[in-house]
């Protein structure tokens with residue numbers, strides 16, 4: 180499959196790296212204004228890199244839109260004349276609805292994807308949504324590309340991508356915030372900065388791996404390590420008394436509200 184990436188930044192690099200690591204037969208071309216990024220992608224992954232849109236885009240079976248949402252409209256107006264009508268257009272731009280992409284580009288085979296930063300280490304999670312006129316070929320192409328950097332979930336309703344944003348999309352930052360807080364608490368209790376960092380990191384890494392490998396419900400896993408009257412029980416009680424669950428719920432709601440607001444903003448016109 181020939182894939183043209185429009186934008187060669189962090190997320191494009193993660194996906195291109197994933198495709199290279201999986202040794203797929205994908206032929207990669209990239210458009211990016213930055214010469215250093217183009218050189219690095221050519222050197223590291225053998226990508227063909229371009230500064231300008233031109234006929235090379237027409238050869239692509241899939242065009243991945245990997246620019247910031249704010250510039251997507253102008254970027255699409257620049258590249259749309261070169262995109263083949265049968266190409267799959269996979270947009271990873273946050274918040275821009277399929278309907279806007281179809282309107283700005285005149286292309287109909289559109290799939291939207293919401294990836295997250297752990298894609299950079301092959302442990303990503305992507306929500307995928309197929310536009311009304313995307314077919315099975317488009318879905319299979321999009322899924323194959325995003326599976327090269329992690330897990331995927333198809334959603335039937337585009338609004339559900341806001342929920343994906345509230346979870347794995349923005350969620351790595353929630354976990355980093357928890358790690359920061361845990362690390363500070365351990366420092367306050369006498370550990371050095373580097374020891375506290377390692378302790379917090381190992382806590383989250385080990386717990387996530389245990390949850391993945393065991394396949395157990397989170398509540399069950401928590402109960403398994405919480406003896407009545409013991410140390411963990413006291414800590415969990417402090418979290419519950421402090422309204423931890425309500426706080427997480429409010430954070431996810433705030434994230435989804437902003438995501439819907441951004442969709443209205445970036446998808447307009």
Ligand SMILES: NC(=O)c1ccc[n+]([C@@H]2O[C@H](COP(=O)([O-])OP(=O)(O)OC[C@H]3O[C@@H](n4cnc5c(N)ncnc54)[C@H](OP(=O)(O)O)[C@@H]3O)[C@@H](O)[C@H]2O)c1
Nearest residue numbers: 186188189190210211245246247248254271272273294296
């Ligand atoms: N990073 C994440 O966690 C994440 C998660 C989910 C979704 N996304 C989405 O993924 C998309 C890319 O994010 P990113 O973090 O990879 O951003 P990024 O690192 O800024 O990459 C975007 C690249 O596109 C280039 N660009 C700008 N205008 C262009 C044009 N007309 N043609 C070709 N390239 C152009 C930019 O160059 P300049 O820097 O020179 O402008 C930059 O190198 C965004 O829409 C974002 O919403 C990102």
